[in-house]
Amino acid sequence: MAALDSVQRIFQEAQSLDMQNPGAWPRWAHVTAAATVVIFILALGGYFFGKPLQEELDKERAHEQDLKSEFERKQRKAAALDAYRAQLKEMERTFGDMLRQLPSKTEVPSLLNDISQTRVASALEEELFQPQGEVQKDFYAEIPNNIIVIGPYNNIGAFVSSVAGLSRIVTIDNVELKPQGGPQKENLRMVAQAKTYRYLEESEKQPTAGAPKK
16 A cells, blocks of 8 residues: 555656756656656667668678578589589590590501401492592591492491491491392492591691691
8 A cells, every 4th residue: 555655646746746847856756857868868879879780780681691692603503513524524435435436547448448348248249449538627537438339229238237337437428329220130339438537646637727836
């Protein structure tokens, strides 16, 4: 009851305070007013001083997010780089395998002989086997050979298939098939170009334009 009476008394005194004469206020009114002013000043200061700090904090958070995004982007690139390196390594291996299928300069005569032996094994008559001049490319030389063979269709097919199965790369291009005529009407005359390839030695390679000669 005493506490309730004190509260009621303070409430009544607050209603009767003379705003024009603060000096006549009781002590508790002075303390309350001073505390109110301090709280207001602190709140006002917090607003004016805290706003720039909040803006700076928001700016730093945005910068942090940008850094995270940049890190993730670079991390994805690094992962892709590993995949590219693996692909490049596989391409180099495949290229090496293909390069080993190209004969050297000293092996070309043996390869041409293999083509002739394949023709003999296919029971075809040879009308022409004429090597042409080499055509140099970047790292290899192309050796075309004009050929004319005569025989049944199945034999010609077996010849082309056997040439494709040689350990070295040989292609059959510019094929022209015509009936042979004469007494053996089932025979065909195939005019074609058998191309073989060989890799160039370092001393044979032509330097690129503008590059110093070795």
